[in-house]
Amino acid sequence: MEVTKRPGGRSARVRDAVRQATLAELAEHGFRGLTVENVAERSGVHKTTVYRRWGNVEGLIADALELAAHEPWPVPDTGTVEGDLRGVVELVRSGFEDPELGPVSSAFVAAAMQSPEAARALHAFFEARHDQSAQVVRRGVERGELPVTVDAREVVRVAVAPVYYRLFVAHEPVSREDAGRAADAALAAARAGVL
Amino acid sequence: MEVTKRPGGRSARVRDAVRQATLAELAEHGFRGLTVENVAERSGVHKTTVYRRWGNVEGLIADALELAAHEPWPVPDTGTVEGDLRGVVELVRSGFEDPELGPVSSAFVAAAMQSPEAARALHAFFEARHDQSAQVVRRGVERGELPVTVDAREVVRVAVAPVYYRLFVAHEPVSREDAGRAADAALAAARAGVL
DNA sequence: GATCTAACGCAACTGGAGTTGTCTTTGGAA
DNA sequence: TTCCAAAGACAACTCCAGTTGCGTTAGATC
Structure with missing residues (x-):
């Protein structure tokens, strides 16, 4: 997960945006209400991108968790x-x-x-x-x-x-x-x- | 949940079958792998019936839990x-x-x-x-x-x-x-x- | 044992999560 | 600057969880 050959620029912006959106969605709707689509829309990143890099909801959470750790x-x-x-x-x-x-x-x-x-x-x-x-x-x-x-x-x-x-x-x-x-x-x- | 005006006969059989199937599915695939459809098929009860009486996966678990308690x-x-x-x-x-x-x-x-x-x-x-x-x-x-x-x-x-x-x-x-x-x-x- | 209706079965439908193929953008190294 | 491959955007698609309307079965009450 999250092995990127291009850690800077757009990829970094995308990652940050998605992380922020994940935390915000989590705060609002909790784990049950967390969907990849909502995170994608909120972050302004296309949903296929989120699916390809994070796989699913659990991947999003795991990534956000690393941040929190x-x-x-x-x-x-x-x-x-x-x-x-x-x-x-x-x-x-x-x-x-x-x-x-x-x-x-x-x-x-x-x-x-x-x-x-x-x-x-x-x-x-x-x-x-x-x-x-x-x-x-x-x-x-x-x-x-x-x-x-x-x-x-x-x-x-x-x-x-x-x-x-x-x-x-x-x-x-x-x-x-x-x-x-x-x-x-x-x-x-x-x-x-x-x- | 589970307020039945006909507690005996077929309804009782259906309930038992679904409970058994829920526990079996849970043992095999865990919570992640538990779907209403699988429980329905395993129990021999039609899926609409399960949806109507138990609502969703959480309802199935809550019911099975009462049994265990x-x-x-x-x-x-x-x-x-x-x-x-x-x-x-x-x-x-x-x-x-x-x-x-x-x-x-x-x-x-x-x-x-x-x-x-x-x-x-x-x-x-x-x-x-x-x-x-x-x-x-x-x-x-x-x-x-x-x-x-x-x-x-x-x-x-x-x-x-x-x-x-x-x-x-x-x-x-x-x-x-x-x-x-x-x-x-x-x-x-x-x-x-x-x- | 006749009747009524709660509960079940069935098939068709809906919606949205997740996928795929392709094109476009852009980071990074030469 | 140029070039190329990694990463993102887009649209169209698949698939399945959950829904709906209606016909059928069988408890419960008398």
Whole structure:
């Protein structure tokens, strides 16, 4: 996907236009309402071009996802692991509530469940996120708040997992308190030497 | 959905045939490969009938899901909370590895992300599952292994969440050890009074 | 067991997603 | 500047998911 021998000029403009259009369509209509034709029309690029370069809806999402993966995101730094980890989880939670980001993020998760290509892209995305977020835990270890044996990335996973689980699996609402509790639980497990 | 004024006879046969066909198609081709036409052909029911009663693919899944929700599932009873909770989580994990159940279960999760109807059905399903699994925690409280203040259902959620998170969000493999660790983490948090 | 109508079967139709062949434009290297 | 091949535009086409109208079958009620 996206192996272009002409990375500049028109091809680059087309790619950008399509990516923008994909994100905009995703924000408006979600994954269900995403069609290649709509993206083509919105971007001003002909639909055959989109089909030939991206193949289908999943390809569009996978490409947009790669873009999103490279964007840095604000890792909290409150001075304590509690504060930081709670901040990370709350950032995740509130992200899905955001009327702009929420539908797009949800669409990514939905797409990855149906397309191996999108799944790979999302996997890479979370790989990066876990790495970035794990520094919150590593700082906690340096401060002596957590044992040196902790698996920082695993702590992050356990902390954020309940939020995703509620949202996308059990389909329950997720309150700010729920997010905080999830962070605390991961921390308690880490302190107990389980993670 | 499924409000029939003639619940017996032919209608009942049609419903059963379609449900069976839906599960079979799901097991074979997953959610992506599920089409109303294939289900109709496999069940021997005409496609217009399926469209009229179930509306679309999501309706078929929602119906099949209701069926699955009523099926009891084996709650472990090993004598300790550790053993039981680990058993619950491992049961979830191995369920998705099963070549028969795995695709069907995954399809349910995928469908619920795109259809409010399926989402409601899946929510009810997990409501029931949480209730059943929570008894493992309640027994632990009775034995004095956990403080009486614990939220039994929340312990279950936190225990299973990492498995789902890895499978459907981060798209990472989930080992037996991962499942065990997740159960242990939830337990440690419960013992610490966080859950 | 006669009657009524909900539910099913059937065939023809519609619309739109995705494809194909061909021509045009343009990025990039000589 | 020139040249060529990669990439895009365009139109016409295919195919199949989903719809519609109508005739047929068979539960349910009396």
